[in-house]
Amino acid sequence: MAKRILAVDDSKTMRDMVSFTLSKAGFEVNVAEDGKGALAVLGGGKFDLIITDLNMPVMDGITLIKNVRSSAQHRGVPILILTTESDGAKKAEGKAAGATGWLVKPFSPEKLVELVQRVCP
Amino acid sequence: MPIGQDQAANPFAQFRKTYFEECAELLDALQSHLERLVNGNADEETLHAIFRAVHSIKGGAGAFGFDGLVAFSHVLESLLDQIRDGKVAATHSVIQLLLRASDALADIVSAARDDRTMSAGFAADIVASLEDLLLGAPDQPIDTTVPVAPVQVSGEVRYRIGFTPHTEMLRNANEPLLLVRQLRRLGGLTIEVDTARVPPLATIEPEAAYLGWVYTLDTGAPQSAIREVFEFVEDDCDLTIDIVAAQLATNPTAPVTCTQAIAQPLVKNGEINAQPASPTQSIRVDVDKVDRLVNLVGEMVITQAMLTEQSSMLPIDQYPALIQGIEALAQSARELQESVMAIRAQPVKSIFARMPRVVRDLAATLGKEARIVTTGEATEIDKTVIEQLNDPLTHMIRNALDHGIEPPEVRTAAGKPRQGTIHLAAAQRSGRIVIEVSDDGHGIDRAKVLAKAQARGLVPPGAALSDEEIDNLIFLPAFSTADKVSNISGRGVGMDVVKRNVQSLGGRISVQSRLGAGSRFILSLPLTLAVLDGMIISVGKETYIIPLTAIIESLRPKPADIHPVVGRGDVLALRGEYVPLTYLHKRFSIADAISDPCRGIVIIVQSESAGRLGVVVDELLGQQQVVVKSLEVNYDPVEGISGATILGNGRVALILDIARLRDADCAARQEQVSEMARLH
Amino acid sequence: MQPATQSTVTTLTQDNRDRAAPGENTHQFITFTLGDEEYGIDIMVVREIKGWTNTTMIPNAPSHVRGVINLRGVIVPIFDLRARFGMGMTTPTNTHVVIIVATGTRTIGLLVDTVSDIISVDPAAIRPIPEMGLPTDDRFLSGLVALDDRMVTLVSLSGLFSSPTAGLDPAIDRQSSAQPARAA
Secondary structure (H helix, E strand, O other), rough: OOOOEEOOOOOOHHHHHHHHHHHHHOOOOEOOOHHHHHHHHOOOOOEEEEEEEEEOOOOOOOHHHHHHHHHHOOOOOOOOEEEEEEOOHHHHHHHHHOOOOOEEEEOOOHHHHHHHHHHOO | OOOHHHHHHHOOHHHHHHHHHHHHHHHHHHHHHHHHHHOOOOOOHHHHHHHHHHHHHHHHHHHHHHHHHHHHHHHHHHHEEEHHHHOOOOOHHHHHHHHHHHHHHHHHHHHHHOOOOOOOOOOHHHHHHHHHHHHOOOOOOOOOOOOOOOOOOOOEEEEEEEEEOOOOOOHHOHHHHHHHHHHHHHHHEEEEEOOOOOOHHHHOOOOOOOEEEEEEEEEEEHHHHHHOOOHHHHHEEEEEEEEEOOOOOOOOOOOOOOOOOOOOOOOOOOOOOOOOOOOOOOOOOOOOHHHHHHHHHHHHHHHHHHHHHHHHHHOOOOOHHHHHHHHHHHHHHHHHHHHHHHHHEEEEEHHOOOOHHHHHHHHHHOOOEEEEEEEOEEEEHHHHHHHHHHHHHHHHHHHHHHHHOOHHHHHHHHOOOOOOOEEEEEEEEEOEEEEEEEEEEEEOHHHHHHHHHOOOOOOOOOOOOOOHHHHHHHHHOOOOOOOOOOOOOOOOOOHHHHHHHHHHHOOOOEEEEEOOOOEEEEEEOOOOOOOOEEEEEEOOOOEEEEHHHHEEEEEOOOOEEEEEEOOEEEEEEOOEEEEEEEEHHHHHHOOOOOOOOOOOEEEEEEOOOOOOOEEEEEEEEEEEEEOOOOOOOOOOEEEEEEEEEEEEOOOOOEEEOOOHHHHHHHHHHHHHEEEEEEEO | OOHHHHHHOOOOOOHHHHOOOOOOOEEEEEEEEEEEEEEEEEHHHHHEEOOOOEEEOOOOOOEEEEEEEOOOOOOEEEEEHHHHHOOOOOOOOOOOOOEEEEEOOOOEEEEEOOEEEEEEEOOHOOOOOOOOOOOOOOOOOOEEEEEEOOEEEEEEEEHHOOOHHOOOOOOOOOOOOOOOOOOO
């Protein structure tokens, strides 16, 4: 059965690109626009990986990660954060909140797939 | 860009269109948030939203390799980050810089979208100002990574890797097993486990890490590859990587720790409760689909009107169910049409949002200071009307800046604030949309306008015109008070073009002005071009439609109420006032019509600019909602006619343009007045 | 809605056009009559041929503009071609014919007496309009062609409607589609 990934980003372009790349790589991908939407989607199914941006309206990435890490069903799910190179502080904050790893923007499709397969084989 | 190279060079090329559509939305949002900042209406969430907009633009730009865009947005984003963290204050001059920066950002995005290169040094001054602010901010997050010295080895090296996760490491769903698998991919691996920290079973926390490992790895891969395996867990573990046996390296290996001076941002707990301004659910729909829907509903309404008409000829007692059914259908059709029309209605915000930039750019060029205040942006109007409003609004605002708002010194000398204000407002009023563009400039110089009009032969010399009539002279073609054609307002774009644009939308425009205080332009537009409630009237054998919104009342007057007035035609005395009459059969040269208003019907209508008019017709045939069809698609504009419709009997009926009737009447009367003046 | 018996609608299909197309280098025209005179119009601009139906008058329009009709939901103006040619007004009956043509982006109707035929003409056979001798203004005409024992005058659609008195504003009117070359 294919691994299921939830991609969360307020940028439609980003969502489309991630979704497309990972679907091609054989994953089943769902998307959400912000943390709140993501929690709603998570509540409805079982996911094997969450990829999330940090800067989003309504509920940002950090809050989402904290919520996921304290949830019953998905607390053990790997979480990758999308971050830009210079965002050292955000990386640390993400990790402190419970992120498993990070993906640096801009990324190539190959890098995305490689990273996903690393934490979610 | 060479064809074909796109896909190979950039695997995400297919998302370009989406990205630029998104950029357009983000830039719009950025503008309105910055406006709030300018007006002092901003809160914390606004700052975050501003940051996110630029952040998202930057993110996508990186994916597509728009380096210039990445670089610029990066600097802007960094400053915005500082501002939202409270490290840089959003003073007036900072906000002005942000406005200019966002304008520049829009330009760079545009260039990227059109595959143009920006001129060298574009926005360099803005970037410099942004960087100055960044340097001045306290506690800059400094990314200092001590570079890992590349270890020079060849062939396989044996590494000894000590890996002891901290207790909390597993909470981040980092699987040591996965790390092991990755190490295995690098070469031959043996594992020793250290169980020293494992507590008694009773006190074990299932999610805590107690084990430690020592890996012995033989690999030809560089040390950086090993380090990469542990990339995500570096801070959550004790990691040592030693070379056990190899050719001696020039640099001693050492556990590398990354030191980052982290400026701790505010850490928020719990959900962010701030709700965005209007969190309504929405879906995207292609415009084509909506238009098709509108057309289909329009056709359906015509058919339903035909059914209604046919059914009205049936005896009720014989077909009660059929007749009732058709009545119910008429009701549903009407509601359906209103709903469909509402889909196409959009807030005027989308065009209002472009105006601040117009003001900024032009004010800067003219050396004037001005700001624009908008109200009623949520007012909704049909999409087709909105798109065509952009030009006339832009021209009016440019005019206000060019001719209305005085230079700052002149203003202060006159006791006015240095900065001029342009007010752009929209509201719905009795079935129409009213848009006002007003300024606190010096108003219309009536003496100058009159003189110019006389010089051009538009007005006979010595004619006495009211203030209102002089003001409306500016709408005449080929009229401009600029001594030279102002390059700013555009060659040949005068208020006459604006008026024509507005009229082609079925709208009206008028002006009010006070010398020294300012001017106010009022546009009145129909809510939608597609449908209107009409009163069907007949003149001779011809049938016309009068928009219901224009009708005040209708009556059959008595002979005593009709008064001929020298130089003004006939007027109707109505409750103490005099309403000028216009005879449609004369206007339209219709034979065999009722010429005596006392044997016909007088319909009192009101036009937007001022005053009432009594339209003399033969009969009132009934009221009907009609679908408006354009006469101009296949023919030309017709004086006094704003469109056409298809009645239930399949025949075409023309829709009267009340304002034009009144304007033309005014013009005709003006002719009479000037004729009288000439004779004296 | 008009009862079906009063109008005859013929839509020119591709079949119609192809059947009458013998050679390769020929243009096709639809011929129609005004009184005794026979005229031809480029088949490529003709969309439909229908019977005369009563029009809705356009106020203060030139006399050759008969008004507008509802053509399946679209408002189409009807021009009296005889009147346009300056040969007097037509008194339309239900045997008269309206040729619906597309000029540029506009659809308009031409009121004529009858429609005769589809003819194929070799462009080389088209002769220029003589300087005088014809009752109609040569702006409207693009050439003459002899057919058996008749003379067919070819009509120029853009010529008809690009002059100021046409009832169509020249600034707004757009060029019609292909028409045969006018001999110098």
